[in-house]
Amino acid sequence: MKEWFSNWWQGFADEFKLNFIDGDRWLWLVNGLKNTLIITFFAVLLGIAIGVIIAIIRSTYDKNKDTMRKKGGFGYAIISVLNGVCKLYLTVIRGTPVVVQLLIMYFIIFASSTNSTMIAIIAFGINSGAYVAEIFRGGIMSVDKGQFEAGRSLGFNYIQTMIYIVIPQMFKIVLPTLCNEFIVLLKETSVAGYVGIADLTKAGDLIRGRTFSAFMPLIAVALIYLVIVMLFTWLVGKLERRLRNSDH
Amino acid sequence: MTTNETLIKVEGLEKSFGKVEVLKGIDIDIKKGEVVCIIGPSGSGKSTFLRTLNLLEEPTNGKIFFEGTDITDPKTNVNLHRQKMGMVFQQFNLFPHMTVLKNMTIAPMKLLKLSKADAEKRALELLERVGLRDRALSYPSQLSGGQKQRVAIVRALCMQPDVMLFDEPTSALDPEMVGEVLEVMKSLANDGMTMAVVTHEMGFAREVADRVLFIDQGIIMEQGKPDELFSNPKSPRLKDFLSKVI
Numbered sequence: 103m104k105e106w107f108s109n110w111w112q113g114f115a116d117e118f119k120l121n122f123i124d125g126d127r128w129l130w131l132v133n134g135l136k137n138t139l140i141i142t143f144f145a146v147l148l149g150i151a152i153g154v155i156i157a158i159i160r161s162t163y164d165k166n167k168d169t170m171r172k173k174g175g176f177g178y179a180i181i182s183v184l185n186g187v188c189k190l191y192l193t194v195i196r197g198t199p200v201v202v203q204l205l206i207m208y209f210i211i212f213a214s215s216t217n218s219t220m221i222a223i224i225a226f227g228i229n230s231g232a233y234v235a236e237i238f239r240g241g242i243m244s245v246d247k248g249q250f251e252a253g254r255s256l257g258f259n260y261i262q263t264m265i266y267i268v269i270p271q272m273f274k275i276v277l278p279t280l281c282n283e284f285i286v287l288l289k290e291t292s293v294a295g296y297v298g299i300a301d302l303t304k305a306g307d308l309i310r311g312r313t314f315s316a317f318m319p320l321i322a323v324a325l326i327y328l329v330i331v332m333l334f335t336w337l338v339g340k341l342e343r344r345l346r347n348s349d350h
Numbered sequence: 351m352t353t354n355e356t357l358i359k360v361e362g363l364e365k366s367f368g369k370v371e372v373l374k375g376i377d378i379d380i381k382k383g384e385v386v387c388i389i390g391p392s393g394s395g396k397s398t399f400l401r402t403l404n405l406l407e408e409p410t411n412g413k414i415f416f417e418g419t420d421i422t423d424p425k426t427n428v429n430l431h432r433q434k435m436g437m438v439f440q441q442f443n444l445f446p447h448m449t450v451l452k453n454m455t456i457a458p459m460k461l462l463k464l465s466k467a468d469a470e471k472r473a474l475e476l477l478e479r480v481g482l483r484d485r486a487l488s489y490p491s492q493l494s495g496g497q498k499q500r501v502a503i504v505r506a507l508c509m510q511p512d513v514m515l516f517d518e519p520t521s522a523l524d525p526e527m528v529g530e531v532l533e534v535m536k537s538l539a540n541d542g543m544t545m546a547v548v549t550h551e552m553g554f555a556r557e558v559a560d561r562v563l564f565i566d567q568g569i570i571m572e573q574g575k576p577d578e579l580f581s582n583p584k585s586p587r588l589k590d591f592l593s594k595v596i
Contacts, residue, residue: 169408246441246443248439248441248443249443249445251406251439252437252443252444252445253445254406254429254432255404255432255435255436255437255439255506256432256433256457256461256505256506257429257430257432257433257457257461257509258429258457258460258461259429262460266456266460267445270447271445271446271447274447
């Protein structure tokens with residue numbers, strides 16, 4: 103038994119050395135993680151920006167279309183067109199796989215660019231924006247109508263009421279769902295290797311190709327994703343508790 | 351306190367929701383300094399009437415003049431006029447993500463461009479007046495219903511409005527909290543504030559109002575000084591209504 107264990111341990115140590123220590127291959131993972139985090143971080147920001155804008159347009163249209171249609175005029179025309187564009191965007195983005203969107207961005211739309219990280223950020227950000235927009239729209243619609251009326255009655259215009267009163271409350275409502283979307287996004291960036299980006303997944307796979315040993319690098323990659331997601335979940339939990347301070 | 355200067359003038363006001371006609375032609379002048387209480391059975395259109403005064407409900411027909419300006423004219427910037435018309439809601443509608451102080455200072459700071467210090471000074475003075483200065487840093491969820499409504503009143507006052515609109519301000523309160531809110535409204539009326547109050551508190555209407563409107567079926571069925579209206583109702587509808595509520 104003791105001998106078996108020491109053999110196993112020796113094998114484990116050799117594997118570890120081969121995959122991570124030799125040729126400083128652990129640096130590949132570090133570098134891959136860095137790329138994964140950069141892409142995720144900026145894609146999240148882009149996704150939130152797109153999501154807020156689309157959610158405001160769509161909920162404005164949903165809430166005011168009846169009164170605006172009656173008045174007609176320029177405002178209604180603009181908001182109708184914008185709403186149509188947003189719906190088209192949502193349909194296309196949610197109806198096609200993210201890998202295909204990434205490949206189209208890389209090989210067709212930005213064919214002349216070599217900055218693949220930037221292209222990945224744009225592709226994942228645009229993808230995430232579609233899901234975030236629907237999360238935000240649900241959040242805006244579920245903020246009590248009286249909040250909106252109170253804002254307007256003080257003299258705030260539509261946009262000011264949204265910015266100071268509705269959107270902050272919306273963020274609190276959607277935080278858990280939003281957190282979930284970002285966990286999904288972090289993991290979705292693992293397809294970035296398709297366009298030649300050495301993200302975390304690609305780094306593990308490169309090590310596997312070099313050492314012909316699959317277990318260590320792939321399990322290591324999985325564990326790193328897991329730890330990051332757990333860390334993120336913990337942070338969001340803390341943030342939620344802080345936001346909840348206002349409703350004891 | 352009533353003066354001869356007309357603050358709000360309503361002409362031929364009509365409002366429909368789809369096919370349902372809620373207001374069927376309302377004409378009324380509200381003078382500066384006047385306290386007008388609006389009573390009537392539920393579904394009579396009295397809340398809708400109040401909410402059209404600051405265009406929270408857009409009238410289907412008719413005109414509303416506020417300080418001489420036709421605010422139903424699409425060219426009028428209604429946001430500027432709403433700054434001069436404070437409103438208090440049945441459900442308080444305090445902003446739950448802000449402290450009491452922030453609730454009161456955000457509009458003066460963003461809209462009237464008051465400095466933070468000036469806005470807070472104004473807010474704290476008003477809080478002092480309604481006995482809630484020590485709650486300035488509380489969140490709305492930490493307050494009782496009566497306290498919330500008092501904060502909602504002073505939040506509106508922070509904009510230094512020319513008229514205050516009250517939409518059933520005590521209807522969502524526990525009975526023992528009604529008094530504290532009515533006290534604040536009474537002192538406001540004594541200070542000469544122009545007020546339009548939709549209410550079920552007949553005692554308040556009788557004591558404080560300069561004029562009482564009885565709205566039923568979308569029109570002003572009867573109006574007059576509270577004493578006359580309550581002790582000598584003319585229309586059978588009002589007689590019937592008063593027999594039920596008093």
